[in-house]
Structure formats: C-alpha cells, structure tokens
Amino acid sequence: MSALMQRLKDKYRYSIVVFKELVKTDFQLRYQGSFLGVLWSVLKPLMLFAVMYTVFVRFLRFSDGTPTFAISLLCGTCLWSFFSEATTMGMQSIVNRGDLLRKVHFPSYIIVAATTMGSMISLGINLIVVIVFGFFSHAHYTWHVLLVPLNILQLYVLALAISLLMGTLYVYFRDVSHIWDVVLQAMFYAIPVIYPLSMVAHYFPLVSKIMLLNPIAQTIMDVRHNLLVPRGHPDRLDMGRQSLSFPHPLRAVAAAALARRVCIPEEQQQIRGGALVTTVNNPATDMNDDPNEIALSVSHVAKSFRLPTEQASGLKQAFLNWTKGIKGYREQQVLRDISFNVRKGDFFGIVGRNGSGKSTLLKIISGIYIPEKGDVSISGTLVPFIELGVGFNPELTGRENVYLNGALLGFSREQVDAMYDDIVEFAELTDFMDQKLKNYSSGMQVRLAFSVAIKAQGDILVLDEVLAVGDEAFQKKCDNFFKQVKDDPSKTVILVTHSMGAVKKYCNKAILIKDGEIIVSGDPGNVADQYSLENAHDLNYFKTKSESEKAYRFPNGLNPLVPMLQVTPVSPKICDGLSPFVFDVEYEYTPQDKQGYLGLILQDARRGGQVYDIDTQSHYLGVPIESGHHKVRFSIPLDYFNNSEFRIFATVRTESDDPEHPEFVAFTNDDFCCYFAVRNDRNSENGILSDRVLKFEQIEQID
Numbered sequence: 001m002s003a004l005m006q007r008l009k010d011k012y013r014y015s016i017v018v019f020k021e022l023v024k025t026d027f028q029l030r031y032q033g034s035f036l037g038v039l040w041s042v043l044k045p046l047m048l049f050a051v052m053y054t055v056f057v058r059f060l061r062f063s064d065g066t067p068t069f070a071i072s073l074l075c076g077t078c079l080w081s082f083f084s085e086a087t088t089m090g091m092q093s094i095v096n097r098g099d100l101l102r103k104v105h106f107p108s109y110i111i112v113a114a115t116t117m118g119s120m121i122s123l124g125i126n127l128i129v130v131i132v133f134g135f136f137s138h139a140h141y142t143w144h145v146l147l148v149p150l151n152i153l154q155l156y157v158l159a160l161a162i163s164l165l166m167g168t169l170y171v172y173f174r175d176v177s178h179i180w181d182v183v184l185q186a187m188f189y190a191i192p193v194i195y196p197l198s199m200v201a202h203y204f205p206l207v208s209k210i211m212l213l214n215p216i217a218q219t220i221m222d223v224r225h226n227l228l229v230p231r232g233h234p235d236r237l238d239m240g241r242q243s244l245s246f247p248h249p250l251r252a253v254a255a256a257a258l259a260r261r262v263c264i265p266e267e268q269q270q271i272r273g274g275a276l277v278t279t280v281n282n283p284a285t286d287m288n289d290d291p292n293e294i295a296l297s298v299s300h301v302a303k304s305f306r307l308p309t310e311q312a313s314g315l316k317q318a319f320l321n322w323t324k325g326i327k328g329y330r331e332q333q334v335l336r337d338i339s340f341n342v343r344k345g346d347f348f349g350i351v352g353r354n355g356s357g358k359s360t361l362l363k364i365i366s367g368i369y370i371p372e373k374g375d376v377s378i379s380g381t382l383v384p385f386i387e388l389g390v391g392f393n394p395e396l397t398g399r400e401n402v403y404l405n406g407a408l409l410g411f412s413r414e415q416v417d418a419m420y421d422d423i424v425e426f427a428e429l430t431d432f433m434d435q436k437l438k439n440y441s442s443g444m445q446v447r448l449a450f451s452v453a454i455k456a457q458g459d460i461l462v463l464d465e466v467l468a469v470g471d472e473a474f475q476k477k478c479d480n481f482f483k484q485v486k487d488d489p490s491k492t493v494i495l496v497t498h499s500m501g502a503v504k505k506y507c508n509k510a511i512l513i514k515d516g517e518i519i520v521s522g523d524p525g526n527v528a529d530q531y532s533l534e535n536a537h538d539l540n541y542f543k544t545k546s547e548s549e550k551a552y553r554f555p556n557g558l559n560p561l562v563p564m565l566q567v568t569p570v571s572p573k574i575c576d577g578l579s580p581f582v583f584d585v586e587y588e589y590t591p592q593d594k595q596g597y598l599g600l601i602l603q604d605a606r607r608g609g610q611v612y613d614i615d616t617q618s619h620y621l622g623v624p625i626e627s628g629h630h631k632v633r634f635s636i637p638l639d640y641f642n643n644s645e646f647r648i649f650a651t652v653r654t655e656s657d658d659p660e661h662p663e664f665v666a667f668t669n670d671d672f673c674c675y676f677a678v679r680n681d682r683n684s685e686n687g688i689l690s691d692r693v694l695k696f697e698q699i700e701q702i703d
C-alpha cells in the first residue's frame with residue numbers, strides 16, 4: 001500500500017507541489033488588501049444568513065419546525081455560496097491564468113482545482129462557524145458529523161467537474177459565464193437552501209423527489225442532515241446511510257471522469273514532471289550522429305495556428321458564422337518542416353526575426369504545444385524556462401513569488417527554503433523581499449526571476465530571451481553563469497535570443513529560422529551574420545523612404561514601363577571585405593520620349609543613411625537603359641568598409657529640368673533590393689569606413 005502511495009506521490013509530485021502553491025496564493029489574494037482580510041470568509045455567510053433569516057424565517061415563516069432550522073439555513077447558504085463561487089471562479093480561471101498554460105509545461109486542470117480549492121477553504125472556515133453556532137443553538141451532534149468531510153469532498157468534486165466543463169466552453173464562448181449566472185440563480189431556487197424540502201414535499205411530493213435527483217441538492221441536504229438533523233428525527237438515519245451509499249459518490253466521480261475526458265487533452269494527462277520532462281526515447285539521428293550523444297532530436301516538425309478573422313468568441317457570432325459557412329479563422333503556418341539534432345553538451349542557438357516561430361518551436365520542444373507533424377525526442381531531463389518570471393504575481397511579495405515560481409519549476413517549499421538565501425543574494429534584493437512585486441522596478445523583477453530560474457536542475461535547459469538581464473554588474477554574474485554552463489559537458493542548452501553577441505559568445509551551433517523553415521544552420525558566427533542581414537530588412541528608415549516614394553508616382557515602385565527592376569547578389573551575401581561585392585541589376589524597360597538611366601544607392605542598413613548615392617541628374621551613373629529585358633553587372637570594392645550590413649537600391653529615371661529632383665520612372669521595392677554584410681576581424685564596427693582609409697602623409701611644424 002505504502003509503495004503504491006509512494007508511486008502515486010512520485011507520479012503526481014509536480015502537480016501536488018504546484019497545486020499547493022496555487023491554492024495558497026489564490027486564497028491569499030482573495031482577501032488581500034481588505035481591512036478584515038480572511039475574517040470576511042466568516043462574516044460574509046453570517047451577513048447573508050442574517051438577510052435570509054430575516055426574510056424567510058421571520059417574515060415568510062419558512063421552517064421545518066426544528067429548532068435548528070436557522071442553523072440549517074446558514075449551513076445551506078454556506079454550501080451554496082461555495083458551489084456558486086467555486087464554479088464561477090473555477091470556470092474563469094483557465095482564461096485568467098492562460099499565461100501559465102502558454103508558458104509552462106503544465107496540466108491545466110490544476111489551475112481549476114486550485115481555484116475551487118480556495119473556495120473550499122472558505123467553506124471549511126464557514127462550516128466551523130456553523131458548528132459553533134450549532135452548539136449555541138442546542139444542536140445535538142452525533143457520529144454522523146464524521147460523514148460531513150465525505151459529503152464536502154463530493155461537493156468539491158462536483159464543483160470541479162462543472163468548472164472544468166464550463167471552463168473549457170468559456171475559453172471559446174464568453175457567453176457561457178452569463179448563462180451560468182442565470183443557471184445558478186435558477187438552481188438556487190430549485191434547491192432547498194432557503195426553504196425546507198418538507199415544505200415542497202407537503203404540497204408537491206413528486207417535485208420534491210425530482211429536486212433530490214440533482215446531485216448538488218442532495219449533497220447539500222446530506223451535509224445539513226449529518227450536521228444538524230436532531231436525534232430521533234425519522235430522516236436522520238436514512239440520510240446518514242445515503243451519504244455512504246454507493247450511487248452518490250459515484251456520480252461525483254463520474255462527473256469528474258467525464259470532465260477529465262472532455263476537457264483535459266491527452267498530452268496534459270500524461271504530464272508527469274511538469275517543468276521537468278523526462279523522456280528517454282531513442283532520438284532520431286542522421287548518419288553522422290551517434291544516438292547516444294544526442295540530447296534532443298527535432299524531426300520534420302510543423303505547426304500552424306488558427307487566427308480568428310471574425311469575432312467568434314460569442315455564441316451569436318459562432319452561430320452566424322456557422323449558418324453562413326464562414327470558418328471564422330485563417331490558418332497561419334508558423335513552422336513548416338523543422339529538423340535538427342542537438343548533441344549532449346551543446347550550447348545551441350535559435351535565432352530569427354520577430355514572429356519567425358522560435359518560441360513556438362521551444363514550446364513544442366518543452367511539450368507545451370503539440371506539433372501537427374513530426375516528432376521531438378529528448379534524452380534526459382529538460383527544464384523549460386520559456387520566459388523569466390512565469391506566474392509572477394504583482395500583488396504578492398518577492399518572497400511569495402520566489403516560492404510560486406519555484407513550484408512551477410518543480411521545487412517543493414522545503415527545496416525553495418534550502419535555496420532561498422542563495423536566490424536572494426544572487427538577485428541582490430535582500431532588502432526588498434517583503435515588498436510587493438508591483439513595487440519592484442522591471443530590472444529588479446527580471447533579476448529575481450533569473451535568480452530563481454537558474455536554480456532549475458536538468459540535463460537540458462531551454463532558455464527563451466533570458467539574456468541581458470539587469471544592470472551591468474548583474475549581467476557580469478549572468479555571464480559567469482552562462483560560461484559555467486557552457487563549460488559543463490553534462491549540460492545542454494537551447495537558447496533563443498536576438499543578441500547576436502550572445503550567440504557568438506556562448507553557442508557552438510545555431511540555426512536561423514525564417515518563414516517557418518531553417519534557412520541557415522551550423523557555425524554560430526555565420527548564423528548570426530545572416531541574421532543581422534535578415535534583420536536589416538526591418539529597419540524603419542528604409543520603410544519611411546519607401547513609403548514616401550510609394551506616394552511619389554508608382555505605388556509599388558514598378559509600373560507598365562518598368563515591370564521588372566531587381567538587384568541580385570552574385571557574390572556571397574556575407575563578404576569578407578577583401579574582394580569586391582558583385583551584383584546584377586535586371587530590368588525590363590519600355591522607353592518614353594526621354595532617355596532612361598539606371599541609378600544606384602548604397603545604404604548602411606545598420607546605421608541608416610546613404611553611403612553612396614547617385615541620385616541626382618549631374619551624377620547619373622551614366623548607364624542609359626535600353627528597351628527590353630537586360631541584366632547589368634556591377635561590383636563595389638569593399639577594402640575600406642567596416643563591418644556592417646548594406647542595402648543596394650536601384651532606380652530608373654529620366655532627365656528633368658531640376659537636377660536636384662530627377663524624374664523617377666521606377667524603383668526597387670524592399671523585396672527586390674539586395675542586402676549584403678561585411679564581416680572581417682580586421683575591421684571594427686565603428687563608422688562606415690575603416691581606419692585604413694586615413695593615410696598619414698606628413699607632419700609640418702608651423703611655428
């Protein structure tokens with residue numbers, strides 16, 4: 001038995017750790033900031049009771065004739081408050097804590113279970129109040145009181161099952177919460193909370209029987225009877241037996257099983273270690289890789305998302321879309337066919353422009369998303385940081401957030417206790433730990449998050465944009481940490497970053513993702529350079545220029561006279577700066593009455609501005625263009641260029657009367673320009689031209 005318990009404990013260890021921490025913070029946050037704090041959980045039902053008692057017992061004279069009817073009313077009110085609060089908050093919790101689900105390998109039902117458990121704690125406090133009241137009202141408690149925890153557990157399971165079902169619907173249709181409000185109102189009157197069942201049974205015996213078919217009503221009645229029905233009451237024994245009888249708990253368990261089946265995806269049901277995913281599959285390998293050396297293998301992974309095109313989070317819109325045959329979404333293919341292997345001990349970089357799918361790939365590796373196609377195999381334990389400070393709550397103190405964040409990384413309270421001082425010392429936040437996180441600067445928050453995150457233990461660390469944390473002194477510490485990890489052959493790191501300095505410094509391999517595919521892989525220096533080049537396309541000063549030119553005459557740069565104008569590289573796009581950069585300009589041109597010319601502009605894509613500009617009539621390149629389809633080859637010597645990224649932009653224009661404003665016929669838009677980069681260790685990064693440009697000629701004494 002104890003071995004079985006131990007196995008269950010091990011299997012659900014992560015879920016238990018996170019559950020406990022979420023319950024604690026959830027309960028704490030409910031009463032935080034109020035003057036009376038947790039006392040509200042006692043006062044609220046008492047106040048409600050006072051209202052009910054006055055209206056229904058004093059004025060409407062509802063009673064079953066027992067002296068404890070008032071307490072029974074209080075008890076029913078508490079149970080009903082629990083049920084309505086737990087299902088309402090539980091239903092909304094998946095959406096409210098969606099950040100956790102998107103960033104941590106995490107079973108979603110824990111969020112709902114923790115929220116409903118928060119309400120359950122309030123119920124526990126309330127029932128203690130009921131029992132104390134009972135003493136003063138001469139209630140005679142019997143052993144049946146011992147059945148109450150069983151009844152409550154049953155109610156909790158029912159509330160949890162309903163919350164899961166409603167919560168799943170609520171993710172798609174927000175109307176569900178409004179409908180549920182109405183259902184709760186109706187149910188309140190259909191359950192004998194404020195009136196005795198005997199009253200209904202007296203007038204409508206069949207209705208009273210139907211009422212009892214409702215498992216919620218029955219459980220509430222059970223609790224009341226087990227607590228308060230006086231000794232000798234004819235119903236008492238039956239009700240006590242009923243609580244233990246089989247069909248009743250079975251209903252709750254069946255509801256929970258149904259909710260689990262419908263609401264919890266298969267992969268979430270498989271989560272064992274939460275943040276620590278352990279799989280020891282045989283990773284797929286290519287011919288050159290020793291399978292024992294592979295830590296992670298990603299094979300032909302593809303993923304797309306459905307992006308809503310019409311507002312479809314309401315039932316009405318969903319119905320209208322359905323009747324009109326509108327899908328209400330479009331597919332966005334984020335990853336197409338990604339394959340790579342990471343060897344044990346690698347520091348592996350993943351780079352790409354915004355929206356290229358890096359985080360999606362990390363989430364697939366971490367088990368947060370399931371790929372549509374392809375496989376991911378991991379050998380060892382994998383710790384996804386995904387993002388620093390996941391689950392951080394601004395309303396909690398730094399200390400509380402450390403425990404919460406630690407739990408999400410799989411650490412129990414005892415484990416966090418043991419490392420707490422180290423975390424605080426590393427974060428250099430000793431004096432701030434009892435302050436709420438909302439009072440921290442953003443730098444302090446990431447320092448704290450980083451200090452917790454680096455405690456995570458596993459063979460493979462998955463880091464998403466966790467570099468450049470904090471001020472300069474703190475960055476040095478982080479740098480030391482990364483160097484240590486890099487030098488540790490037992491650690492494998494997968495790093496997503498936009499810092500090409502970090503890629504070159506830490507990584508031994510990297511991939512560049514563009515449009516959902518790997519376009520460059522291997523040497524991190526080369527990958528970083530290609531990335532810089534890709535990134536040069538995004539710079540705003542080019543956009544502005546293009547925008548103004550779009551408004552100029554031809555909206556997309558090209559037109560019937562010049563349907564094609566394109567600059568293509570002949571040399572490699574990453575140049576060493578020793579040989580010239582060679583490129584072609586291809587055009588199709590139908591001449592007008594004036595002679596057409598080809599103009600070229602060389603732009604510094606890193607710093608902005610023109611390096612070389614023949615954009616005036618007087619400086620025409622002197623290449624008249626002829627009718628038809630042609631290709632012209634050019635070359636630019638790069639000896640004196642520093643390291644940077646450059647863009648070549650072509651125009652076709654004709655002479656005009658104003659030499660400062662030549663007449664544009666066409667220009668290359670951003671898709672048809674050519675980008676290249678200069679990379680050579682003899683160059684510096686400062687300024688466009690290298691210091692080799694300046695020659696020392698002579699020095700002459702004046703006085």
Ligand SMILES: Nc1ncnc2c1ncn2[C@@H]1O[C@H](COP(=O)(O)OP(=O)(O)OP(=O)(O)O)[C@@H](O)[C@H]1O
Pocket residue numbers: 305306307334352353354355356357358359360361
């Ligand atoms: N859960 C989601 N639902 C719908 N679309 C999503 C979802 N997650 C990501 N996307 C979309 O997938 C694309 C890739 O996103 P992702 O976060 O992977 O990019 P990224 O390369 O990490 O970008 P960044 O460098 O900005 O962090 C984006 O267009 C994003 O809008």
